Amino acid sequence: MTRDNRDGNARRRQIEAIRGRIDHPIVDADAHLLESVPMVIDAVERTAGRAAAEGLRRTIPTLFTGPGSREEGIPRGPWWPSSTDALYQATVMVPELMAERLDEFGVDFAVVYPSLGLALCTIPDQEVRLASIRGLNALLAELCLEHARLLTPAAVIPMHAPDEAIDELHFAKELGLKVAMIPPGVARPLEAYPEHFPLLAHMDRFGIDSAHDYDPVWRTFQELGFSVTAHGAVALRYLPGGRGSPTNYSYNHVLGHGYLMSEFCRSLVYGGVPMRFPDLPFCFLEGGVGWAIETLGALEEHWEKRGPDGLSEYDPSRLDHAALAEILERYGFPHAPPEMIGETERSPWARDEFEDSGLSGEADIARIFREQFFFGCESDDVTVHRALDAPGNPMNVPLQPIFSSDIGHWDVAHLDDPVPQSYRLVERGQLSKEAYRAFVFDEAVALHTRANPDFFAGTAIETAVLDSRD
Numbered sequence: 225m226t227r228d229n230r231d232g233n234a235r236r237r238q239i240e241a242i243r244g245r246i247d248h249p250i251v252d253a254d255a256h257l258l259e260s261v262p263m264v265i266d267a268v269e270r271t272a273g274r275a276a277a278e279g280l281r282r283t284i285p286t287l288f289t290g291p292g293s294r295e296e297g298i299p300r301g302p303w304w305p306s307s308t309d310a311l312y313q314a315t316v317m318v319p320e321l322m323a324e325r326l327d328e329f330g331v332d333f334a335v336v337y338p339s340l341g342l343a344l345c346t347i348p349d350q351e352v353r354l355a356s357i358r359g360l361n362a363l364l365a366e367l368c369l370e371h372a373r374l375l376t377p378a379a380v381i382p383m384h385a386p387d388e389a390i391d392e393l394h395f396a397k398e399l400g401l402k403v404a405m406i407p408p409g410v411a412r413p414l415e416a417y418p419e420h421f422p423l424l425a426h427m428d429r430f431g432i433d434s435a436h437d438y439d440p441v442w443r444t445f446q447e448l449g450f451s452v453t454a455h456g457a458v459a460l461r462y463l464p465g466g467r468g469s470p471t472n473y474s475y476n477h478v479l480g481h482g483y484l485m486s487e488f489c490r491s492l493v494y495g496g497v498p499m500r501f502p503d504l505p506f507c508f509l510e511g512g513v514g515w516a517i518e519t520l521g522a523l524e525e526h527w528e529k530r531g532p533d534g535l536s537e538y539d540p541s542r543l544d545h546a547a548l549a550e551i552l553e554r555y556g557f558p559h560a561p562p563e564m565i566g567e568t569e570r571s572p573w574a575r576d577e578f579e580d581s582g583l584s585g586e587a588d589i590a591r592i593f594r595e596q597f598f599f600g601c602e603s604d605d606v607t608v609h610r611a612l613d614a615p616g617n618p619m620n621v622p623l624q625p626i627f628s629s630d631i632g633h634w635d636v637a638h639l640d641d642p643v644p645q646s647y648r649l650v651e652r653g654q655l656s657k658e659a660y661r662a663f664v665f666d667e668a669v670a671l672h673t674r675a676n677p678d679f680f681a682g683t684a685i686e687t688a689v690l691d692s693r694d
Contacts, residue, residue, distance in 0.1 A: 232328075235640045239330040242647045248661050248692075249332035249685040250643060251668040254455070254509050254600045256632030257377070258306065258316045259340045259360070267366075268359030276355035280344075283352050287343040289459045292470035297423055299468040299476050301459035305634050312639055316632035323371040330643035331629070333685050334375040335403055335668075336368065337455055337509070339632060341380040345407045346462035348422075350384065357382050357392060365399040373684050378403035378453065383430060384410050389441045397448045402672070402679055404450040406430075408488035408508075411462045422462050429488045431495025432580060442501045449676035451505040455600075456484035485511035486519055489597070493523065498592045499582030505674050509600035513625045514607035520593050521618035524586055531583075532576045590619045598671045600628035601663075602635065603642035608663055609654040626671060627664040666692065 261284065269277035292300030307313060315321050319336070326334060341360050347353035357380045364377040379396035382388045383406050396404055409429040413421035430438045445452050458465055458480035459473065465484055469475040485508035492498055492506065508516070528534050536542075549559035583589060601608050610616060611623035629642035636642060646664060649655040655663065669689050672679040680689040 238644050248665045249688050250664045252331045252334040252629045253626040253668040254628030255334040255336045256339050257336050258632050259338055264360055267363035268355055271359045271362050272355035279352040280356045289461050294470040300473045302473055319368045319371055323374040326374055329640050333683055336375050337378045342457040343460055345380050345382050346460050353382055369400055376402050378405040381406045386436050386438055386441050390444045393444050405453045405455050408454045408456045408484045429491035431491035431497050446504050451671055451675040453507040454488055455509040482511035482515040486515045494581050496580050496582035498596050505671050507598040507671055512601050512605045513599040513611040516599050523589050524618050527586055531578050590621045594621045598624045598626050601625040602630050603645035612659045624667045626667045
């Protein structure tokens with residue numbers, strides 16, 4: 225007997241009670257499909273031919289780090305990654321069944337992200353990468369668009385080069401897809417050690433230090449009406465996450481998504497992307513929002529102390545070495561020569577490290593985090609209330625967390641868990657009903673309608689969305 229059959233009625237009554245206490249829909253901004261690998265391979269064969277399909281078949285086993293290796297420096301990947309409940313498995317594999325059951329889970333509308341797709345966009349071989357993603361996106365449209373009233377799939381956008389991203393964005397638009405997902409970075413070989421890729425790699429995060437100018441990509445997102453949603457995965461061979469236990473997947477997973485998203489976020493800010501595209505929303509998925517609170521405070525501090533004005537306090541040419549020598553001599557300390565303390569002039573590589581950001585002050589940082597950045601938070605995320613608490617945040621900035629169930633993956637044991645878990649924040653007094661509404665409805669609506677005002681047209685929540693914008 226499955227868990228759903230055993231106590232599903234009790235959980236359903238709990239969800240019904242929650243729905244009776246609120247007057248707004250619940251949007252799941254990050255549910256997951258578990259793609260059928262044979263169906264994906266067949267779709268690739270239909271769109272790109274048999275050779276491309278065989279290329280994908282050979283490539284899939286190489287994308288994950290597996291059991292790990294201390295000798296090779298390979299981190300352990302996920303194991304036992306999915307629920308063993310047959311109905312659960314079928315629900316997250318079959319969009320039609322997911323649409324039928326959303327109401328059971330207390331969800332009115334879901335944005336559905338692929339799972340295998342998180343890995344396909346990291347494939348280093350361009351031919352295999354592009355053919356695989358093209359086939360997957362066509363399959364997602366085929367399986368999901370007939371259920372557009374209740375759910376919408378996210379297209380996978382390859383980002384190894386701007387041209388391939390732009391091409392796939394246009395293809396996704398032609399398919400009728402409304403959500404576009406990029407990886408939080410791509411791994412590139414180091415020029416000095418190409419033979420050691422991917423164990424040694426440079427992570428290009430599309431902002432600062434990027435190999436390409438990605439402004440044409442951001443411009444295309446904007447022109448086609450897509451928000452930028454970024455989603456990574458832990459223990460992908462070609463998406464190094466900075467954490468590398470070869471024996472413990474849990475070690476690698478704890479804070480793993482937050483690490484990926486914080487790196488991507490800082491790359492955008494220091495690279496000036498949100499300042500050049502102030503109307504383009506960005507969403508950092510599955511990493512929670514705790515890292516964002518810390519990042520906001522750290523950026524404020526670094527602007528104050530390492531920005532164009534504060535940095536002059538540390539200019540070594542301002543140090544009075546004679547005065548320092550006199551003070552040290554008074555206490556019996558030798559005075560080191562100036563070259564051992566620091567250069568008397570700025571080193572050639574020292575510069576204003578915010579000069580590429582386009583920022584003019586702390587107010588710009590606050591605006592970006594308050595208006596442009598959204599943060600995907602699972603239902604049991606304990607930092608959601610902190611994010612929405614403006615007086616408790618740096619610069620009094622309220623952040624924009626969005627309810628993201630992550631159903632389909634191991635961290636959601638049962639499909640009807642997320643909504644009750646999210647409402648505990650209200651029951652514990654951590655969120656007001658207004659803040660809860662923002663978390664599970666308003667922020668997700670804002671994320672997608674700022675890029676595409678008609679995003680929810682024809683969906684089950686169209687009227688509620690229109691009413692919320694009046």
